Structures are given as C-alpha cells and as structure tokens.
Amino acid sequence: MGVFEGFSMGSIVAFVLFLAVMLGVNEVTRRSKSLSILVYCVLPVVLAGLVFSGVLGSPTGKTWFAWVKVVSALAGVYGFMLIRFTKLGKSRFAAIFPVTILALNIAEAVYREFQVFATYKTLEVDPGGVLVLGGTWNILNAIAGILCIVTLTGFIGIKVSKDKSRDMVWPDMTWMYIIGYTLWNFAYVYNCISTRSMYAGFGILSAALIAEFVFKRGVWLQHRAQILSFYAMFSLSVDFQQSKYFQVLPTYSEGALMTISTISFLFNVGVFAYMIYTIIKYKKNPLKEEIYTHTNYYKKSLIANNLETKSQGKPLKSYTA
Numbered sequence: 001m002g003v004f005e006g007f008s009m010g011s012i013v014a015f016v017l018f019l020a021v022m023l024g025v026n027e028v029t030r031r032s033k034s035l036s037i038l039v040y041c042v043l044p045v046v047l048a049g050l051v052f053s054g055v056l057g058s059p060t061g062k063t064w065f066a067w068v069k070v071v072s073a074l075a076g077v078y079g080f081m082l083i084r085f086t087k088l089g090k091s092r093f094a095a096i097f098p099v100t101i102l103a104l105n106i107a108e109a110v111y112r113e114f115q116v117f118a119t120y121k122t123l124e125v126d127p128g129g130v131l132v133l134g135g136t137w138n139i140l141n142a143i144a145g146i147l148c149i150v151t152l153t154g155f156i157g158i159k160v161s162k163d164k165s166r167d168m169v170w171p172d173m174t175w176m177y178i179i180g181y182t183l184w185n186f187a188y189v190y191n192c193i194s195t196r197s198m199y200a201g202f203g204i205l206s207a208a209l210i211a212e213f214v215f216k217r218g219v220w221l222q223h224r225a226q227i228l229s230f231y232a233m234f235s236l237s238v239d240f241q242q243s244k245y246f247q248v249l250p251t252y253s254e255g256a257l258m259t260i261s262t263i264s265f266l267f268n269v270g271v272f273a274y275m276i277y278t279i280i281k282y283k284k285n286p287l288k289e290e291i292y293t294h295t296n297y298y299k300k301s302l303i304a305n306n307l308e309t310k311s312q313g314k315p316l317k318s319y320t321a
Helices: 009-032 032-051 064-084 093-120 136-150 175-192 194-215 219-236 256-280 296-304
Strands: none
Touching: 009 032, 009 194, 009 219, 032 064, 064 093, 064 136, 064 219, 093 136, 093 175, 136 175, 136 256, 175 194, 175 256, 194 219
C-alpha cells in the first residue's frame, strides 16, 4: 500500500530544495520586521496583480476555497505581526485572535472534508483541477478536525518572546497538539487537495515541524502561518507541478486514504482524552487558564523565548531547549 508514487532522484532533490526555501523564508522573515512586511504585505499585492492580469496563475486559483485559504493564512500572519510588534501583544487581542483564526481555518477544512465525501463518490477532477476521491476517510478526518478545535487550550497565556525576533509564543500548545494537528492536516490535504498533497501537505507541514523543533520552540503556530502563507501565494501564482521534478503524486489507494485518516482520528482522540484527564486531575479550566504548565514542553518553550516561569518559587533556568 503506497502513499505516493513518481519518485526520482530529481524529484527528491527538488523536494529538499522546496523544504529549504520554505524554512529559509520563514526564518529570515521571523527575524526581521522589515522582511516580514515585504514578503507578507507587499508581495501578495504584487502577485495578485500578476494573477489577475494573466501573467501568472495556476488551476488552484480557479477555486474559491484556495483563495479563502490564502486570505485566512495571511490574515493570521497579519494578526500575529500586530501581536508581536504593537501594543496589541499585551491586550486581550493576543489571546482571542490566534485561537479564532486557527479554529476558523480548521473549520474551513472540516467543511471541505464533508463536501468531498458528499460530492466525489468516484475518482473525479474538481473545479481546481485536483483529482479527488471521497469516502468514509473524509468523515473520520472531519471528526479529527473538530477535535483539533476542541483541544485548543491555554490561549489566554499567549505571549511575545523577550528577544530580538519578538515571536508569538503559545506555551500551552505542546508537542501533542502539534503532532495531532499535523496528522489531521496531512490527512485533510491527502483527502481533499490530493494532487498537491506531497507539497501542500507533507512538505509545508514538515517545514513547520522542523522550524518548531530545530529553530525555535513554542512558536509553532507562527511558523505554520508564515510557511502556509508563502506556499499558498506561490501555488496560486505558479503551476509548479507541471515540472517533471514535482510529479510526486498520491496513489489514490483506498487503503492509504483510510489508514492516514484513521491514524489522524485515533491520535486526536488521544489528545482529547489527555486534555480531559489533565483538566480533571489538575482542576483546570481550558478557557480561562493554561492547563499544561506541568509539562516539560511548556517549561522549555518559555525558556527558549526568554520568558520566566517559576516552580516552587524558583526560576526554571536549569532547563535546556
């Protein structure tokens, strides 16, 4: 049971370069306010003008859903920039905006899962030129997506890092949620944006994970939003999969579709169960306080961003990221 097919030495090199570009753009814009404005504010306007004038464009840009994704991803980046670089970072906006934009983004994808399930009973090409196949896997992953919304906790504790990059830190978003979301999102892209799932799924999700676990811990949502935004602008402007080096495609095996969505579903059920266990054991309210403050991941995220926390009255400065 294969997941993808069409690998070659050229496609592997192209994927590595693709990953490097996504990570590189994320890192330089994360570290520079000026470059952030250039890439996420100026570049979208230029690309949109070129697309509407017919100079650039891809089949993906023919669907409303693709444009909604670009707008929502960029809206997330803009909101996060306001939190990072203005007084809004110390207001209630810092708690409400990130969780709202992420929940809406997930909800859009959940809707698309149900739409594919109801519309594409056989292997068909959708209006955006994507070959999709609906089935029970869509329902399983839609439920996983709903769980990804339900398990968003501790947003009241979102902070701005005390370093030069001024990153938006969500300490309560620990590795369990990050992996659960990643599995769900990969399954969603594999189910609903199948033709581009190697890049729109595995590629940019891998980049966000590397950015979180290698470059800067505790900033996963910011990494995710910036990488997704840059990819979305690129994919709507350039039909890059016409190149033979980007012809790694899904197998459309029903076994693969069901397996990927089942893994997503089961893992996110586990994340939900652990959330309930934590709430009960520590008597926490996930809507009003952070609930994973007892975990090493939470503590290390604070240390990585020069944010102080205390345990038993002593600073946790002995932790290493």
